[in-house]
Amino acid sequence: MGQHCSTLTCHHVEHQETGKISRTDSLDPVMYDLMRKSIQATSAVIWNQEEQELEENDTVMMDNRVVVSQSGKQRRPVVGQSHLLYKNNNNNNNNNNTVVTGSKKSSPRGGVAVAAAQSNPIQRKSHGSFGEPASSDIMAAEKNHTIRTPRRGMERRSCGKMGSGTKTTDATAAAAAAVVASSSTITNGASKESNMTIVTTTDNDNNNVELLLAPSTNFHLKCPTRLLIRRRSLRVVEEGGGTHIYAIRYPEDTSPTILSEQAVPFPLPVRQEQCPSSSQTKSTPTPTTTIRTASTTTKATVLPPVAANSKSTTTTSTTSTTTTTTSSSSLTAEIQSKRKTDSSTLPSSSSVGKPTLPVPVVKTGNVGDIFAPSSMAAPPRKSVLEWVTVSDEHHIYVADVGLTSAQCDQLVATTEQVCKGQYAAYTYAKQTLGCREFPTLAYAALQPVHTIVHAIINKFPITKPSKAATTENAPPPSSSSSSKTSGATQCKDSSTKKSGNDDVVPSPSTKNGIQDQTTHHHLQLDDREPHIVKYDVTRKERQKLDMHTDKSEWTFLIALSNGCGVDYEGGGTYFECLDATIHIQRGHALVFPGKLRHCGQKITSGLRFLLVGFLVDKQNIAPSGKNGNGGKQTTSKTPLVPSPDVSAAKNDWSIPPNASKKTFSTILPSV
Numbered sequence: 109m110g111q112h113c114s115t116l117t118c119h120h121v122e123h124q125e126t127g128k129i130s131r132t133d134s135l136d137p138v139m140y141d142l143m144r145k146s147i148q149a150t151s152a153v154i155w156n157q158e159e160q161e162l163e164e165n166d167t168v169m170m171d172n173r174v175v176v177s178q179s180g181k182q183r184r185p186v187v188g189q190s191h192l193l194y195k196n197n198n199n200n201n202n203n204n205n206t207v208v209t210g211s212k213k214s215s216p217r218g219g220v221a222v223a224a225a226q227s228n229p230i231q232r233k234s235h236g237s238f239g240e241p242a243s244s245d246i247m248a249a250e251k252n253h254t255i256r257t258p259r260r261g262m263e264r265r266s267c268g269k270m271g272s273g274t275k276t277t278d279a280t281a282a283a284a285a286a287v288v289a290s291s292s293t294i295t296n297g298a299s300k301e302s303n304m305t306i307v308t309t310t311d312n313d314n315n316n317v318e319l320l321l322a323p324s325t326n327f328h329l330k331c332p333t334r335l336l337i338r339r340r341s342l343r344v345v346e347e348g349g350g351t352h353i354y355a356i357r358y359p360e361d362t363s364p365t366i367l368s369e370q371a372v373p374f375p376l377p378v379r380q381e382q383c384p385s386s387s388q389t390k391s392t393p394t395p396t397t398t399i400r401t402a403s404t405t406t407k408a409t410v411l412p413p414v415a416a417n418s419k420s421t422t423t424t425s426t427t428s429t430t431t432t433t434t435s436s437s438s439l440t441a442e443i444q445s446k447r448k449t450d451s452s453t454l455p456s457s458s459s460v461g462k463p464t465l466p467v468p469v470v471k472t473g474n475v476g477d478i479f480a481p482s483s484m485a486a487p488p489r490k491s492v493l494e495w496v497t498v499s500d501e502h503h504i505y506v507a508d509v510g511l512t513s514a515q516c517d518q519l520v521a522t523t524e525q526v527c528k529g530q531y532a533a534y535t536y537a538k539q540t541l542g543c544r545e546f547p548t549l550a551y552a553a554l555q556p557v558h559t560i561v562h563a564i565i566n567k568f569p570i571t572k573p574s575k576a577a578t579t580e581n582a583p584p585p586s587s588s589s590s591s592k593t594s595g596a597t598q599c600k601d602s603s604t605k606k607s608g609n610d611d612v613v614p615s616p617s618t619k620n621g622i623q624d625q626t627t628h629h630h631l632q633l634d635d636r637e638p639h640i641v642k643y644d645v646t647r648k649e650r651q652k653l654d655m656h657t658d659k660s661e662w663t664f665l666i667a668l669s670n671g672c673g674v675d676y677e678g679g680g681t682y683f684e685c686l687d688a689t690i691h692i693q694r695g696h697a698l699v700f701p702g703k704l705r706h707c708g709q710k711i712t713s714g715l716r717f718l719l720v721g722f723l724v725d726k727q728n729i730a731p732s733g734k735n736g737n738g739g740k741q742t743t744s745k746t747p748l749v750p751s752p753d754v755s756a757a758k759n760d761w762s763i764p765p766n767a768s769k770k771t772f773s774t775i776l777p778s779v
């Protein structure tokens with residue numbers, strides 16, 4: 109995950125000096141809706157800061173334009189800006205919209221505000237419109253809307269007027285504002301994070317969503333209504349005769365951990381959350397790329413911690429030097445050095461196929477050790493920041509491995525350099541390039557691979573009944589999962605309660621305090637892995653990967669390129685079992701059992717790079733040399749059934765319930 113939040117900034121809104129907030133650029137309707145909500149919340153915070161009731165001429169108007177007016181009033185700047193995050197909870201049953209604070213901790217001034225907002229989701233007029241709730245819904249929302257707070261004047265806040273004089277209360281915004289206001293005086297990171305607020309509401313598609321509000325000390329007099337909005341829901345779209353699932357969020361490179369604390373330089377470019385049109389997305393900033401090697405030296409760079417509620421940190425500037433050789437004798441030291449290095453501050457660019465600086469190629473050296481099971485078992489420098497469940501039933505997930513855009517670029521540049529853009533180096537279908545064969549590439553791939561391998565091993569431990577437990581009278585598998593884990597005994601990870609925390613050692617499941625007779629299998633990175641997959645539209649035979657299964661228990665595909673016309677068009681990973689194509693953004697990993705039949709969809713423009721790895725069950729590996737097909741096979745052996753960590757999926761994003769008739773799972777609400 110990157111280190112920056114993107115923002116909707118002043119070029120999208122006029123701010124309070126003019127008393128007007130208006131849309132000046134075309135925005136994705138959903139984003140616009142969120143922006144509107146954020147404006148409401150922010151505005152309510154302003155009012156709360158002043159501890160005054162709204163008057164007749166205070167107006168929040170929402171139709172095709174968003175306007176906040178404040179005739180005759182002098183507003184103070186927002187002290188606690190609200191950062192809105194957006195999370196689809198994919199929960200049909202959760203009609204009780206509630207507001208809760210992230211912690212029971214009270215802020216010194218505001219205390220804890222808890223609100224029960226609308227009991228029924230507010231119906232939006234239609235998808236894509238900026239319509240407002242019907243007044244009956246508003247009334248219902250108002251009726252059910254209460255805010256309990258010790259703070260004077262915060263019993264209930266109206267956000268003003270809507271439209272042509274219609275009285276409105278956006279319960280969510282008001283409630284959110286109350287909470288934000290209640291915590292707006294908090295200044296240290298821990299407190300701020302503990303005051304992270306979750307507001308559940310509905311979006312334009314009537315999906316339940318969560319808005320996460322994090323107070324911030326980020327303070328811009330000139331743009332007090334600067335908004336941070338993050339969209340995190342999967343979008344399911346029927347297009348081109350198929351179902352496409354976009355696990356692409358807005359803004360790119362933002363995590364709640366980082367968002368909750370980081371002061372964002374102003375202004376930052378606004379990123380598209382949705383699949384943008386090609387014309388919008390072709391231009392990218394000129395990179396001033398700094399290339400790193402294993403022996404790169406860097407100045408202090410602090411990584412954000414992983415746990416959602418832990419204190420996050422900011423990244424400092426980095427300088428680097430490059431070297432052109434690496435001897436095998438210094439590998440260990442360099443690995444250590446590498447682990448103390450973070451290239452996340454490299455400038456973002458889209459340098460696919462066009463590395464601007466030469467990448468030093470290390471031609472010798474044994475990199476076998478760096479991907480050794482023991483190395484992968486050690487805690488990685490970065491842990492997976494977040495897990496997204498695409499399909500519980502089929503165990504398809506998306507993981508944010510914390511790989512920044514710049515790191516993706518660097519990996520692509522390194523890939524292109526080590527094989528000098530020649531396909532001769534690629535093996536299977538001339539599309540796969542083994543990282544281990546190129547130490548430079550191996551080192552470049554190390555961090556994300558370590559992160560995801562470690563996470564998979566710990567989150568999805570494979571267990572199967574030992575001989576004693578596989579007798580006919582053996583008890584059925586103990587599993588709290590609705591997943592089909594037949595034949596597998598769930599090995600529940602006892603400490604992965606929070607999304608994103610994968611740094612735990614799995615323990616055997618227990619029943620009535622008695623340990624099941626299970627055997628841990630040794631899930632590990634295949635000793636030929638990882639590899640790079642390259643799709644190239646200019647080579648007809650390299651535009652897709654045919655339907656296949658992988659020789660793996662788990663496969664991870666880390667996207668190094670962005671689709672939607674940014675780096676390529678088309679593409680994505682099609683799964684037969686879903687009859688859908690999954691698109692992820694670069695820096696994220698698609699994780700799934702290799703036995704699932706899948707293919708790489710044809711790209712229609714550009715280049716698409718993936719960093720791929722297969723995790724195998726050591727006990728089941730048939731001794732073999734190079735299989736020559738990158739581990740892909742057209743018929744699948746039957747791997748052990750992975751036992752997903754259900755608790756980990758609790759906070760996951762998920763697919764809107766009404767989005768598809770297909771087999772997507774629903775997840776219980778986390779709030």
Ligand SMILES: O=C(O)CCC(=O)C(=O)O
Binds near residue numbers: 641718740
């Ligand atoms: O292109 C994709 O998304 C699929 C790649 C794949 O299946 C593989 O590399 O094994």
Ligand SMILES: [Fe+2]
Binds near residue numbers: 656657658663740
């Ligand atoms: Fe595959």
